[in-house]
Amino acid sequence: MILCNHKILRQMKYIIHLKGGLAMSISADILRGHTDTIILARLMDGDSYGYEINKNISQRAGGAYGFKEATLYTAFKRLEQNGMIASYWGDDGPGARRRYYAITEAGMRQLAADRQEWAETKKVLDALILKGED
Amino acid sequence: MILCNHKILRQMKYIIHLKGGLAMSISADILRGHTDTIILARLMDGDSYGYEINKNISQRAGGAYGFKEATLYTAFKRLEQNGMIASYWGDDGPGARRRYYAITEAGMRQLAADRQEWAETKKVLDALILKGED
DNA sequence: AAAAAATACCTTGACAGGCGAGGTATAGTA
């Protein structure tokens, strides 16, 4: 049993396993702000449901990173309220019922903008935090 | 006079001016989690004080992006409490007194780790939000 | 057949970072 307050928990890192046995980590706050974009991007491959989307994300991230369930469902609700995604019930497959999500036209426009923003963010942050060479 | 609630304000973007007259923007939540790293990186160029650090950041970001003062001083306090930076009063220059900050050994180690993390974050987010080519 | 595990969804409450709005003090300029 490990005592662990909220502050310490927030400093915990997601372990990322790299090819060759190396491991790096990304803190939760770094991913903050990208949650909605990541979900929208995943839905561009077709309709999907929470559990599957999260597994897909973990897989693409190369290992241990994935959203916490509370974060995930909060994001779905936010995205649907903002008209970025639409949901419907499906009852196929094993296990419990699934709520499927589909990206909307507005969601696609948002995703396009988010991807542009990410490209820009990389440039700006590179300029701000990498070692200056000039 | 424009009515503007907090929610809308948080969705506002920092305008980034690019070479050639283009402009892009980066939302505040995207920068969240990088604040401390950006400050540490700036202090690697030598001791500096809040106002100057912020101007330096705006300049490097290519234009309009900069921390809000409340964000900046909150970060200084957090960094100093965590032993990443140390402060001392200076009274040179025009205008009011200045509190200078210096990066500590611990701060340098943290910055090195943060830079590694940023490199890793770029890879992971590229895999998660860019259009898949496979 | 009962227990366990896996699948799948959801809510509550607390926390930390960002920051608008407000403040203080100093020095130079109009």
Added chain:
DNA sequence: TACTATACCTCGCCTGTCAAGGTATTTTTT
């Protein structure tokens, strides 16, 4: 004298994250 620029600081709100708790269904194990 008033104004502006420099420079620092605090309060309180808002939002995203997520630990901890819950529910329901199906498959697997005992």
